[in-house]
Every structure is written in C-alpha cells, then in structure tokens.
Amino acid sequence: MRDVAVIGIGVTKFGELWDKSFRNLIAEAGAKAILDSGISGSEIDALYVGSMSAGRFVGQEHVGALVADSSGFTHTHIPSTRVEAACASGGLALRQGYMSIASGMHDIVIVGGVEKMTDVVESEATNILAMGLDQEWESFFGVTFPGVYAMIATKHMHDYGTTREQLAQVAVKNHANGALNPNAQFRKAIPIESVLKASMVASPLGMLDCSPLSDGAAAVVICAADLAKKYTEKPVKIIGSGQASDMFPVHGRENICTFEATVHAAKKAYKQANIEPKDVDLAEVHDCFTIAEILAIEDLGFVNKGEGGKAIENKITTLDGRIPINTSGGLKAKGHPIGATGIAQVAEIVMQLRGQADKRQVKDAKIGLTHNVGASGATCVVHILEGM
Amino acid sequence: MENIGIVSYGAYIPRFRIKSSDIAKAWGKDPQAIAGGLGIIEKSVPALDQDVATISVEAARAALARCIINPQDIGAIYVGSESHPYAVKPTGTIVGEAIGATPNLMVADFEFACKAGTAAIQTCMSLVISNMIKYGLAIGSDTSQAAPGDALEYAASAGGAAFIIGKEKVIANINDTCSFTTDTPDFWRREGRKYPAHGGRFTGSPAYFRHITECSKILMERIGSKPADYNYVVFHQPNGKFPTRVAGMLGFTPEQVKQGLLCPVIGNTYSGASMVGLASVLDVAKPGDRIFVTSYGSGAGSDSFDITVTEQINELHKNNSPLVSQLVADKEYVDYATYAKYRDLLYWE
Amino acid sequence: MTEAAVPRFWREIPQRYNLIGNQCEVCNRVYFPPRDACPYCRRKSIGKMKDMKFSGKGKVVTFTIIHEAPENFEGQAPYPMAIIQLDEGPKLTAQIVDCKTEDVKIGMRVKSTFRKIQEDGYIGAIYYGYKFKKCD
Numbered sequence: 001m002r003d004v005a006v007i008g009i010g011v012t013k014f015g016e017l018w019d020k021s022f023r024n025l026i027a028e029a030g031a032k033a034i035l036d037s038g039i040s041g042s043e044i045d046a047l048y049v050g051s052m053s054a055g056r057f058v059g060q061e062h063v064g065a066l067v068a069d070s071s072g073f074t075h076t077h078i079p080s081t082r083v084e085a086a087c088a089s090g091g092l093a094l095r096q097g098y099m100s101i102a103s104g105m106h107d108i109v110i111v112g113g114v115e116k117m118t119d120v121v122e123s124e125a126t127n128i129l130a131m132g133l134d135q136e137w138e139s140f141f142g143v144t145f146p147g148v149y150a151m152i153a154t155k156h157m158h159d160y161g162t163t164r165e166q167l168a169q170v171a172v173k174n175h176a177n178g179a180l181n182p183n184a185q186f187r188k189a190i191p192i193e194s195v196l197k198a199s200m201v202a203s204p205l206g207m208l209d210c211s212p213l214s215d216g217a218a219a220v221v222i223c224a225a226d227l228a229k230k231y232t233e234k235p236v237k238i239i240g241s242g243q244a245s246d247m248f249p250v251h252g253r254e255n256i257c258t259f260e261a262t263v264h265a266a267k268k269a270y271k272q273a274n275i276e277p278k279d280v281d282l283a284e285v286h287d288c289f290t291i292a293e294i295l296a297i298e299d300l301g302f303v304n305k306g307e308g309g310k311a312i313e314n315k316i317t318t319l320d321g322r323i324p325i326n327t328s329g330g331l332k333a334k335g336h337p338i339g340a341t342g343i344a345q346v347a348e349i350v351m352q353l354r355g356q357a358d359k360r361q362v363k364d365a366k367i368g369l370t371h372n373v374g375a376s377g378a379t380c381v382v383h384i385l386e387g388m
Numbered sequence: 389m390e391n392i393g394i395v396s397y398g399a400y401i402p403r404f405r406i407k408s409s410d411i412a413k414a415w416g417k418d419p420q421a422i423a424g425g426l427g428i429i430e431k432s433v434p435a436l437d438q439d440v441a442t443i444s445v446e447a448a449r450a451a452l453a454r455c456i457i458n459p460q461d462i463g464a465i466y467v468g469s470e471s472h473p474y475a476v477k478p479t480g481t482i483v484g485e486a487i488g489a490t491p492n493l494m495v496a497d498f499e500f501a502c503k504a505g506t507a508a509i510q511t512c513m514s515l516v517i518s519n520m521i522k523y524g525l526a527i528g529s530d531t532s533q534a535a536p537g538d539a540l541e542y543a544a545s546a547g548g549a550a551f552i553i554g555k556e557k558v559i560a561n562i563n564d565t566c567s568f569t570t571d572t573p574d575f576w577r578r579e580g581r582k583y584p585a586h587g588g589r590f591t592g593s594p595a596y597f598r599h600i601t602e603c604s605k606i607l608m609e610r611i612g613s614k615p616a617d618y619n620y621v622v623f624h625q626p627n628g629k630f631p632t633r634v635a636g637m638l639g640f641t642p643e644q645v646k647q648g649l650l651c652p653v654i655g656n657t658y659s660g661a662s663m664v665g666l667a668s669v670l671d672v673a674k675p676g677d678r679i680f681v682t683s684y685g686s687g688a689g690s691d692s693f694d695i696t697v698t699e700q701i702n703e704l705h706k707n708n709s710p711l712v713s714q715l716v717a718d719k720e721y722v723d724y725a726t727y728a729k730y731r732d733l734l735y736w737e
Numbered sequence: 738m739t740e741a742a743v744p745r746f747w748r749e750i751p752q753r754y755n756l757i758g759n760q761c762e763v764c765n766r767v768y769f770p771p772r773d774a775c776p777y778c779r780r781k782s783i784g785k786m787k788d789m790k791f792s793g794k795g796k797v798v799t800f801t802i803i804h805e806a807p808e809n810f811e812g813q814a815p816y817p818m819a820i821i822q823l824d825e826g827p828k829l830t831a832q833i834v835d836c837k838t839e840d841v842k843i844g845m846r847v848k849s850t851f852r853k854i855q856e857d858g859y860i861g862a863i864y865y866g867y868k869f870k871k872c873d
Contacts, residue, residue, distance in 0.1 A: 123808060126805075126807065127807060127808055130807060134830075136745075136749065136770070137770055137829065137830060138830045139807070140854065140855070140864075140866075141818070141830055141831050141832060141854060141866065141867075141868075142803065142806070142807065142810045142813075142816070142818055142832050142854070143801075143803070143818040143830050144803060144805065144806070144807050146805070147801050147803050147818050148830075150801035151799045151800060151801045151818070151819070151820055152799070153801075154799045154800060154801055154843070155798070155799035155843070158799070158843050199804070200802070200804040200805075200815075201804055201805045202801045202802065202803050202804060202805065202818075203801050203802040203804070204801075205801075249830065250820065250830070251798075251820040251821075251828040251829055251830045252827075252828065256798065256799060256820065403835055435834070435852075436812050436813050436853075437813065437832075437834065437852040437853040437854070437868065438852065438853065439853055439863075441853070441863070441865060442851050442852050442853060442865065445851040445865075446850070446851065449851070473863055474863070482865060485750055485751075485754050485755075486754045486755065486851055486865075488755065729812055730812075
C-alpha cells in the first residue's frame, strides 16, 4: 500500500449563498484546490465527490458525472464517483480517493464535498436532514435529528453530570474560533448567555447548540506521496485512515453515549499511523451539535468517557489549550454544508500543518486528526495527517 | 331468545376535558345559564393523535383484557360511529388487526347517528344466535364534530365502548331487543361536510322523545315488564337533562338513570353514549340485576334491550381494565384555544 | 416528514400495531423490530428467526422534549420523545403521551398504547402505531 499526501486544498465561503448554485460551489472549490496544488487538470486520474442529498436539495441525482462536467473535466473523461454517508459523505469521499491511490489504481485524485441546502425552505431542509436517521423506526415516530442528539445529551447529563453550561461552552469556543476564520458562516464571538437563553429545539439543546443550514463546497487534491514534492513544498501526508459503521438507530446501541463507529474508526487510524491519542496536536471533530463534540473528544480517546464536559470547562480544547478542537470554528460556527464538511475539516488541518492558519494557527502543529460522522453516528471516518 | 349476551366489555374516554363554561366564555354566552340549561359541566376532548380507530382499539383491548377468549374466535367486528377516520376504508379492519382477530373475520362499519353502536350489538347477536360466529365485537365510538359557536359544541365529545357478544360465559343475558325506526330528519351531516346541521327544537319531541318512548314501550309490552322491574336504565344522552326527562315520561326514576348517565361529566359521546352508559352500569352491577337500555340515533331510530346480569359477572376480571368511573376521573383540562387546535377548528397547511 | 409509501407502512402493521418482533432460534436473543438475520449468529440464523410478540411494558432510558417538531407533528409540540427499553430487552424510540413534559423521568415505567402517528395530509392515508404512557 502506497502512502498518500495532500498537495492542494480549496474551500468556498460557507453560509447562505443565494447567488451560488450547487454547480458553482463545487467548481469554485475544485478550481481553488487545483490552483493551490500547482498541477494541471489533465494530470488528474479520478474524481470523488461527497454530497448527502443533492436529490432532495436540488432535485439532482447522478451527481458524480455532473460534478466532473461542471468542474471542467469534461474532455478528460475521468471516472467520477459520488459517495454518500449522510454528514460523513465528505470524509468517505476522501477515504475512497485515498484507497484508490494507496492501492495503486490511481496516482493523482481530486476529492470534493458539496451541499446546497438553502434552495429549499428550512422545514424541508430539516426533513431531508432527518433522512439520515432510521426512517422506519426513528423519524416516523416523531423524533428529529436534533431530537436524537438531545436524547444522547440528556443521558450524558444524567450518567456523567455534564451540564448545560458545559454544552454551551462548546458553542462559545467554536464561535470564538470562527471569528478568526474568513470563510466561516458565523464570524462573531457569542457570550454563553446567548447560548443558554436561545429558544429550545429539543431539550436540552437550544438553537445555538445546533449547527446551521449552509451552502458550501471544499476540495483537496491528493497524490501518491512520492510524487508530492514535485508539486508542492508543503505536502501533508495522510498517515492514518479509518472507517467504521455501527448499529443504525441510536436506540439500538448498548451505550447511547458512545459512538462505537468513532471508537473503531479512530482505532484503525491510530494503528495505521502508529500513534496514540496523546500524540495528536489538534483535531477537527464533528460538532453537528454541542453534545457531539463532547462525545467526540471522549470517543477519540483525548479524554476519558464522561469527562468531555469537564474538558471543555477546563479549557483543554481551546485554541491555546492542550488539544485545540475545531480551530476552524467547527460545524457550529464555520457552517455545515453536509457533503462539504468532511473535506473542509481536512483543509483546515492541512492549513494548520503547513503553518498557514493565520490568526487560528496552533503552535508546533505536527499531527492533526479529522473526525467526520454520519447523522447519528452509524458511520464514522477518521483521518490522521502529518506535515511531510 | 336463547342464552345470548355480553361476554365482556370495555370503554375508553380520552383524558382531556374542556369546561362548558370556557366554551360559553369564548362565545360571549352566560356560563352558568349554559351549564345549568344543558346539564353539562365539562366534556371529553380527543388529543391530536386520537380518533375513532384509536378509541375503538382501546375499548376493544379493554374488553379482551377482562376475559379469556382467543381473539381469533371473534368472527365479526362492527364499529358504529359518526366520525370514522375514513369515509371509505373501514375502522373495523384497523381494530381487527390491532386485536389479532384477522383474517377470518366479517367486518363492515356502521352509521346510524348516535345508535350505530347498539345496531352493531343487534347484528352481532343475530350472527351468534344463528351460529355463524362464536363471538362478535360491537363497538360504538365517536370523536363527534360540532360547529364552533353552535349549541352542539357544549356536548359533542369523544369516547367509546366495546361489547363482546357470545353464548358462552355470558356475564349479562340480552333477553330481548327491538327497534323503532322512522324517517325523521332531526339532525344530519351531508357527505363531505365537516359539521352536522339540526332542526333545533324539532330534535326533541318528534325525534328523541318519540322514538325512545315508543321503542321502550314496545319492548316492555312484548316481554311483559314494567319500569319498576329494573335496577338500572340507560338512555341515549345528548345532554344532562333529556335522559331524566324521558325516564320520567316512561315511569323510571332518577335513581335508576344515575349510574348510566355520564353526559354531565364527559359530554355526549354520540355512538359511544348509550354504550358507555351501559359499561358504567356493568361496572357496578350484581348478578340478578336487570338493566333496560334504549339508545337513540337521529334520522331516526331507537334500539331497546332487556338485560339480566348473571353470576358469571363475578368471574370477569373487571380490574384488568379501567372502570368508567376511573376513565372519567383521569382528566386534564384544556382551554378553548387548545381545544380549537385539537378539534381542527383552526385550519392550517 | 417522510411520505411513507402505503405498502411500506402496511408491511409494518404487525410491528406498529402489535409490537411483533422476532427471536433467533440459535442464540435465543430477541429483537424489535424483527431482523432478517441475527447479528451474532449471522449466517446460522437465516431461516431461524421466529416471530415474537412483545408485552409493551418497559422503562424510559433517555428522553427529550421536542419543541421544533417535524412535518405532521407541529400541532403536538412540545412533546416528549424517548428511548424506551422493553422489559424483554430491545430498545425503541417512541413518543410519550398522557404525561406532562415536566413529569417525564429517566427510569419511568411505561406501557405501549395505540395512537395515530401521522397522516399523509388531508387526502392521504392515516398511519397508526405505538406510543407509550406512564404505568405503574
């Protein structure tokens, strides 16, 4: 198996981008990534793209081919594949691209993620998001996507003493980070009172405990590691890649407060990278809701199970903490165009490892981790990256 | 008539209540005058997730919980209602699946205003007597509609009762039954319309009172009984006053009416009314008690029943399901705005 | 919400009306909803999954009060949704009814009841199924 490196990244602004279509967004991200990588489009062997539900959001299926054409690869006739795993579509697309190079099938691949969520009204977007849950046995009976995470939060608070203030602190931290990210959807710090007083969505989660609906796209160019230095002075190697699945509905799981998919995906990635959680310098984790970040830092092994709340409170995960989490602002403040998120996480880590994260730069960042989860945790993709 | 009657029974009344005084206030009427005039203090209100199917299933399951019969031995289910969830697609099949009686089952839904449930009892009786089925399930249940601001709004409520009819282990013999039927348009609801219309005072003497008194007299004459022979009498109850008045007209006393009169505290459950009244009587009846029941359905007709409670009633596991008094007591009040939301008076997309 | 196609709903009536799950005849583990294969016995359990009716009694494992309701549930908000563990073992997700939102507690004993779950608008079919209410 060959090593794979990231040689180019591109991210659009995330937000309510009325003027940009699904096709505009992915073409923009792809172009940025190619320019950043210094390669020519004709050198790209394959395209992988992650998008949760172009079918419901913009009425479009067969999106792999559409993205290749819209991005200008028309006359290269490259193989183009769309993958889907709800909110982990981006991370999954990267893994598919990574495996295609590691296996020797391709040398240079472009991987993107895109979602256009604002062409439908918010209530319809909420319905579409709920499609990541168990349609027959969860959503049918009246639980929403926030509702499922809210039930996890209720249990976490009951079993481990996590407080609403600790949950709110996650949002405060991520908004503070987002304020430093020019591409973030929300670029203003918010006080904890705003989070605690926000209107209830599903107890205990209020409006500001939830990531927003967003438009956006991101792309990375990856290649066989031994080719990387040909194109860029600052390639970033993917040293670990792990993917796992779990019991589909949340209610089916032994311990509702643990995402086994995260635990298993992370284990595989750590093993491949030959590192332990304590060796990770920073991570982009999947904070679709504040409680999700607390679960993530526990399941990834950064803190013990049940101590995620305390970790936030003790400021272990701030920009200057022991292990900065979501320096980009996370899904919460950066935005969460579903398919784009997994790739945008990688772009942030690459920027950090290259030393290009500007006001968000973490000192001496050498090893970074991305954690991308599908809906309520039945899929997880973890990647570990290291500056070459 | 040979030994045939009620093998088990169950009732269900939704928990929400609205006071007639709160309805009156919403429409600028005098709360005391309304409550006093109609004899209704409060009525039951179905929740947004309740309808005739859910109420019928609850009542049927309550009846099955009290006895030991195999639901597969139920050969027919007839649900009588004015507010079936579908105009076309029977409530009876939903009940049949929910109690495990399908697929060897006869089903059809009944409509005869407030007496659809007792008509179902008569039909089940005929199928049992003729040995076409072992047990029949007759249900009367409604989530009746009333136009906002109309006089009927104070009474139109929700509830139902289910009776398993058979020949074995009968807890109450139905000794005889008869009906009195004419084409009298006192109250009706046109196809596709949401609310019923009525003839005002015409619904009294030529309708309710005529049919109940004629039917009752015919049955008592046929079997040679008189009002004093009975421990309890149950009449259809569109408000809290009519049952006592018609009782007096026939020679029954208010004491005989009392146990089966629920309207003052739950309103008029339409197809469920006489049935829930009878269930309330069976909750307290002793072996040997005689019960007289006359229902009334607009359009118009009455069904009368002469019933004798047997020793078998002591074998019934009554406490496996809530008694009518417990259903009445288990309540939560809503205001008019919530009531309007639940009763779909506020149309929204 | 989902436009649950009528055949899809009809197929699940035994589960939604009567909590019919199944049991693996190889290891005796029980499942609700029913599974095509036991995830422990896998291949060995094919054709050996036997129908089983659950009692409907259980307890609340966790819950939330839904304020922002999905399509078809708006009129009921706020309402409690819970993960309930049936006495026989499996867990499911369902609404709690006949209970004030502030009275819902982890560990509360509940029993299944038959209610309307959704309607496909004013013209479409009505879908019935299980909800749970407090019991002793």
